[in-house]
Amino acid sequence: MNAEGDGLAPTHVLPTEADRELYRRTDALLREIEVERRQLADQLNDDPVQTLAHVARVLQSVDDASGMSSATAKTIHEMGLITARVSEQLRGLAHQLRPPLLDDVGLGAALRQLADEFSASSGIPTFAQPVEVGGVGLPEADLALFRVAQVALRNTENHPAPTRVDIGLRQIGSRVALTVRDDGIGLPMAPASRASGTGFVEMRSRLRPLGGRLEVRSTADKGTIVSASVPVTRRTGGQASQRAYA
Numbered sequence: 243m244n245a246e247g248d249g250l251a252p253t254h255v256l257p258t259e260a261d262r263e264l265y266r267r268t269d270a271l272l273r274e275i276e277v278e279r280r281q282l283a284d285q286l287n288d289d290p291v292q293t294l295a296h297v298a299r300v301l302q303s304v305d306d307a308s309g310m311s312s313a314t315a316k317t318i319h320e321m322g323l324i325t326a327r328v329s330e331q332l333r334g335l336a337h338q339l340r341p342p343l344l345d346d347v348g349l350g351a352a353l354r355q356l357a358d359e360f361s362a363s364s365g366i367p368t369f370a371q372p373v374e375v376g377g378v379g380l381p382e383a384d385l386a387l388f389r390v391a392q393v394a395l396r397n398t399e400n401h402p403a404p405t406r407v408d409i410g411l412r413q414i415g416s417r418v419a420l421t422v423r424d425d426g427i428g429l430p431m432a433p434a435s436r437a438s439g440t441g442f443v444e445m446r447s448r449l450r451p452l453g454g455r456l457e458v459r460s461t462a463d464k465g466t467i468v469s470a471s472v473p474v475t476r477r478t479g480g481q482a483s484q485r486a487y488a
Contacts, residue, residue: 268447279339286336294329298322334359341388349384353391353409353420360407364399366424372411383472386448387411387420390456393441394422394468403427404465417455419471429460445470 301322310318338359344352350372357370391409398404404426411420445468446456452472460466 264443268443269451272444272447282336282339284340286332286339291329291332291336294325294332298326298329301325338392344384344388345381349387350411352384352388353411356388356391356395357407357409360395360399364395366399366404366407368395368407368409370409370411372409380452383418383452383454386452386454387418387470387472389448390445390468390470391420391422393445397429397441397468398422398424398426398466401426401429401466413474414471416474417471418474419469421470422468423465425465428462428464428466429458 301318304318341352341355343355350370353372354370357368360366361368395407398407404424407422407424409420409422411418413419442456442458448454449456449470449472454470454472457469458466459469
């Protein structure tokens with residue numbers, strides 16, 4: 243079953259005015275959300291995460307000191323472990339809100355980190371093997387493809403039975419293409435609910451302003467493939483870089 247041809251507005255069908263209005267409003271909302279995500283991620287990293295990390299270090303130094311009863315030492319040790327764990331959880335939340343690798347290193351590294359984190363949280367083995375591609379993507383394009391991958395993984399986790407997920411990134415002609423493939427049971431929902439209930443509106447709304455494309459193919463008991471692509475954008479002066487997708 244090709245999900246794009248089953249209730250998800252095939253690419254060759256012109257959108258209605260209601261569709262265009264929905265995408266415009268969703269795009270505006272997503273832009274606001276991204277600003278708030280970045281601000282919240284910065285706030286988490288700058289204050290709570292740093293404070294908890296400092297408290298964990300203080301507790302560790304107290305734990306290493308001598309002269310305490312075994313009960314007190316045990317309590318301090320447990321407090322240190324809990325504080326360190328909460329600090330790491332907040333750091334992970336900040337990374338989900340706005341992964342620093344996306345800005346500092348590039349989309350490929352951010353996807354690899356996303357795969358590792360998803361594997362750890364879901365228990366589903368997830369592998370990202372982005373290859374270097376020519377050209378430099380706009381930061382908005384990198385972010386859009388990263389969010390599409392996040393939504394696709396969320397859908398994968400919500401639909402039981404996958405034993406493996408693969409994330410790929412490559413250049414096809416003048417476009418950079420992302421694929422998220424799982425071997426689960428496919429998309430079980432009715433077309434009407436699928437279009438809005440599993441994040442496809444969000445994915446399309448992120449891709450459309452960039453000239454992006456979305457294709458979803460799903461086969462019962464054989465899994466789902468989410469494919470998204472955006473045009474490659476080069477720097478002025480013809481200087482191309484591979485860092486953005488390394």
